Amino acid sequence: MTPEERAYAAARREGGSAQPDAVRRLSWLRIAGFIVLLVAGSAAVVGFRTASHSARVAAPVSSFMPYVDVTATPQYAFEDASKAISANLVLGFVVSSKANACEPSWGASYSLDQAASTMDLDRRIARLRQRGGQVMVSFGGAANSELAIGCADTGNLAAAYRAVVDRYSVNAVDLDIEGTDASSSDVSTRRAEAIRSLQLARERSGHRLAVWLTLPVTPSGLTASGQAVLAAMLRAKVELAGVNAMTMDYGNSLDGQSLAGANRSALTAVAGQLVDAYRVAGVHLSSAQAWQRVGATPMIGQNDVAAERFGLEDAKSLLVFAQTHHLRRLSMWSVNRDQACGPNYANVSIVSVNCSGIDQKTAAFTRIFVPFTAGQVTPAIAPSTAVDSGAPAPVATQIVDDPATSPYAIWNPTLPYAQGTKIVWRHNVYQAKWWTQGDQPDTPVTSAFETPWTLIGPVLPGEHPQPTPTLSAGTYPAWSATTTYRAGARVLYDGIGYQAKWFTQGEVPGLVVSDPGQTPWQLIKHS
The missing domain is CATH 3.20.20.80 (Glycosidases)
Structure with a gap:
């Protein structure tokens, strides 16, 4: 339970309660209130809490x-x-x-x-x-x-x-x-x-x-x-x-x-x-x-x-x-x-x-x-069974990512990734801070500067691969290996739109290269 939930629960228990000595002196009111509650039924449960309820004051929460x-x-x-x-x-x-x-x-x-x-x-x-x-x-x-x-x-x-x-x-x-x-x-x-x-x-x-x-x-x-x-x-x-x-x-x-x-x-x-x-x-x-x-x-x-x-x-x-x-x-x-x-x-x-x-x-x-912040309970850390009881250490469960439920491509150690690229690894989404290849996203490091990956968060329930934005034929001219393209030129290749980053001829759009920064084509994310 969060601090706010505990605080809210405490406020409900207090309900604007009277002081303990006052309630003891006026105990007959509590009896009368009980009779009223019997007559009113369950409607009073959700009603506005008043001073006639519990006298116990909860410990302060902050x-x-x-x-x-x-x-x-x-x-x-x-x-x-x-x-x-x-x-x-x-x-x-x-x-x-x-x-x-x-x-x-x-x-x-x-x-x-x-x-x-x-x-x-x-x-x-x-x-x-x-x-x-x-x-x-x-x-x-x-x-x-x-x-x-x-x-x-x-x-x-x-x-x-x-x-x-x-x-x-x-x-x-x-x-x-x-x-x-x-x-x-x-x-x-x-x-x-x-x-x-x-x-x-x-x-x-x-x-x-x-x-x-x-x-x-x-x-x-x-x-x-x-x-x-x-x-x-x-x-x-x-x-x-x-x-x-x-x-x-x-x-x-x-x-x-x-x-x-x-x-x-x-x-x-x-x-x-x-x-x-x-x-x-x-x-x-x-x-x-x-x-x-x-x-x-x-x-x-x-x-x-x-x-x-x-x-x-x-x-x-x-x-x-x-x-x-x-x-x-x-x-x-x-x-x-x-x-x-x-x-x-x-x-x-x-x-x-x-x-x-x-x-x-x-x-x-x-x-x-x-x-x-106060009033929070720090969870106890369970002792290691392997150390304390002599039992064998538990076998780690292999986490396997499913392409059908992953919003981004699953990390591949053989592929290069440009700065800003998002991938999925072990049910979590990571984003590349700079160009990287072969660096496992969850490799333990002592400092964030030692890894090229930033952990964004978990794969969420119900997620699926983001579709590649395909375009209708004729949206852009079809790419041609013999045409010379200048920076800003747009083409269509296998139904996907690309824009030239610089002068290029004969270089296939979308081709995986050792350094993504070297390809002259960038994906058009929206038309």
């Missing part, structure tokens, strides 16, 4: 889950353990596609299918899980249009959210609500009803869905619009994992405060606002329970507000505060930016999606925040 800007270029290899120190990540952002407001897309640039084919997103998520990590998907963000804005039908909106949840098999989602349109009353109501509908559907199928609200704050806490978004969720009886405060871009509200001081003030205020919001919804939260529904997300380095720069000391201060008050979640925007910009970046006061704008070592912020 998790560090930084954001990844999935569509930023160059692509951040979050699945690569050598680059992404944190294995638990929030992937952003899913928004409406440009063509259909009810169709989810990544950054309005990739449909879910396009993200799988162009960015290999599904496989990379599977690889992250292979190494013990988990993902949460974030809807919304500052750019583009959050699904609830344009998708006016609640049923279609719920289906759009569910398509993403089902596609990536996630048990937790993040709703990043920014801007006037995203926080309007009708949009907030529609979003809340759709999310509650999805939660109920998941419960009926035996699954849970933890829901986080990510909202802007000032040093005084949630803005009026943020409080309204929260209230709409509680009115719809959405079971929230918590509210994640965007401790960034304070602007004029900072009013002379340091960022560290503003963060402390904002988070303290949010905890109090949660108590008030739940009280209005008929649920009592203790102070400890409120803090366990609070998250914090700073924008590392240079913020969008030119005068605000969240430095390494600010990060250390926030970590101590989060640990002291037992916040449930700590994030940051974003791991893509967790590095210095370098000497070729002209103006560090201009925010970059790929660097922080301050002097730092790569992954410095991540290393500061990683210790925040």
Whole structure:
């Protein structure tokens, strides 16, 4: 179970529970409540949890889950353990596609299918899980249009959210609500009803869905619009994992405060606002329970507000505060930016999606925040039977790749592979970092620089070979051994399109050569 799943389960057990001594003094209420439950039947099981339930307060759970800007270029290899120190990540952002407001897309640039084919997103998520990590998907963000804005039908909106949840098999989602349109009353109501509908559907199928609200704050806490978004969720009886405060871009509200001081003030205020919001919804939260529904997300380095720069000391201060008050979640925007910009970046006061704008070592912020994760169980390592019991060592099972279920060609030690080529080896997909021949993709190495292959992720269930793009006769002139072709010329050979990289004559397109860089022909991937 992931930290978010455990946190969600704990929140459900707490249910806004009363304090132990108060429940003992009012035990007759528990008896009355039991009678009511007998009359109401099973409907109460899925109802909104109230203060009259369990008095036991669960041990605090915390998790560090930084954001990844999935569509930023160059692509951040979050699945690569050598680059992404944190294995638990929030992937952003899913928004409406440009063509259909009810169709989810990544950054309005990739449909879910396009993200799988162009960015290999599904496989990379599977690889992250292979190494013990988990993902949460974030809807919304500052750019583009959050699904609830344009998708006016609640049923279609719920289906759009569910398509993403089902596609990536996630048990937790993040709703990043920014801007006037995203926080309007009708949009907030529609979003809340759709999310509650999805939660109920998941419960009926035996699954849970933890829901986080990510909202802007000032040093005084949630803005009026943020409080309204929260209230709409509680009115719809959405079971929230918590509210994640965007401790960034304070602007004029900072009013002379340091960022560290503003963060402390904002988070303290949010905890109090949660108590008030739940009280209005008929649920009592203790102070400890409120803090366990609070998250914090700073924008590392240079913020969008030119005068605000969240430095390494600010990060250390926030970590101590989060640990002291037992916040449930700590994030940051974003791991893509967790590095210095370098000497070729002209103006560090201009925010970059790929660097922080301050002097730092790569992954410095991540290393500061990683210790925040707590409440996780480290699996025990079973002793070797060959050493401890004298039993013979188990015989390794030979892994055989099936061309019929492999999305790419199976690695062949006799063939050369150009940079960027993807192959399958032992049920995993690898990509060549440079030209290579004879280098087995899974040969053990001590450093990533020692292998020409990058592990992308496992072969996914239901995959099959990608068809070679064949073209109709006449799409391009048929290749001729006697014709002289110049760079850019296109031909058709055995139904496949090729384009000349340079001057050539008599060299057959698609012919396997010792060095793919030496062939004058390249495959046309689309007409």
